[in-house]
Amino acid sequence: MMLREETAVAASALPLAEFRDHLRLGTGFGDVGAEDAALEAYLRAAMAAIEGRTAKALLARDFVLSVEAWRESAVQALPVAPVISVFEMQLVDRAGVITVIEPVRYRLVEDMQRPRLEALGVSLPTIPVGGTAQIRFTGGFGPRWTDLPVDLAQAVFLLAAQYFELRHDSAGAGSEMPFGVLALIERWRTVRMLGGRG
Incomplete structure (x- = not known):
């Protein structure tokens, strides 16, 4: 991670x-x-x-979290809080080919201690062998x-x-x-x- x-x-x-x-x-x-x-x-x-x-992220800015495997099949905790929004999830295979995951397949569960990404189906998308999942999100209490x-x-x-x-x-x-x-x-x-x- x-x-x-x-x-x-x-x-x-x-x-x-x-x-x-x-x-x-x-x-x-x-x-x-x-x-x-x-x-x-x-x-x-x-x-x-x-x-x-x-x-905690104090002032708002954008982050990217890269993981090689999900912590749990249907849930991935985000390492900072609060999280304002998740604006992209993509899978990157070992050759660098990017697949953007549709936002209807996951949701942000807001939490002041352990915000997380949760599958809206049985599980989060399968990460390619030798590849990564990249989650882009905005964290912080706000911009001011x-x-x-x-x-x-x-x-x-x-x-x-x-x-x-x-x-x-x-x-x-x-x-x-x-x-x-x-x-x-x-x-x-x-x-x-x-x-x-x-």
Whole structure:
């Protein structure tokens, strides 16, 4: 199984002005905006860390999941949540020939912990020997920062602020995730049971 992001979060979706206010950086100077690239990098790094801890996609973007075999014959769990839509499933044989599967043969079962693709018949389409199934989907809470739950948005700000404060700390002291961030994201963490099934 391999998950790949096909699109990235646009810079315009990131709350740079709000993050600047959160850090209480000065305003009214001629160089306002000079640190925007660094602030964007801290926000992206904090988002990636929180997404890794929670298995949640924060801001909407497109993903492709490639699998060589279905986890179950009629159900395939998707590795991130929430999933907004599944917009394509295709089978790719070992020669690279692509067969697009009609959407009437499967459906998305939305779930905040374990979204999944479910067959609308007896089973999902048979994956060719030596080939893969590729599922393209859009995951995330929405395209705008205001679509995020308040606690996750605050966790990103707190963690990004720590990265900003420690930007000159070459030793990396205090680089672990702060307790406040862990407390904010705890309810969003995915509990995996039965080897990921369910």
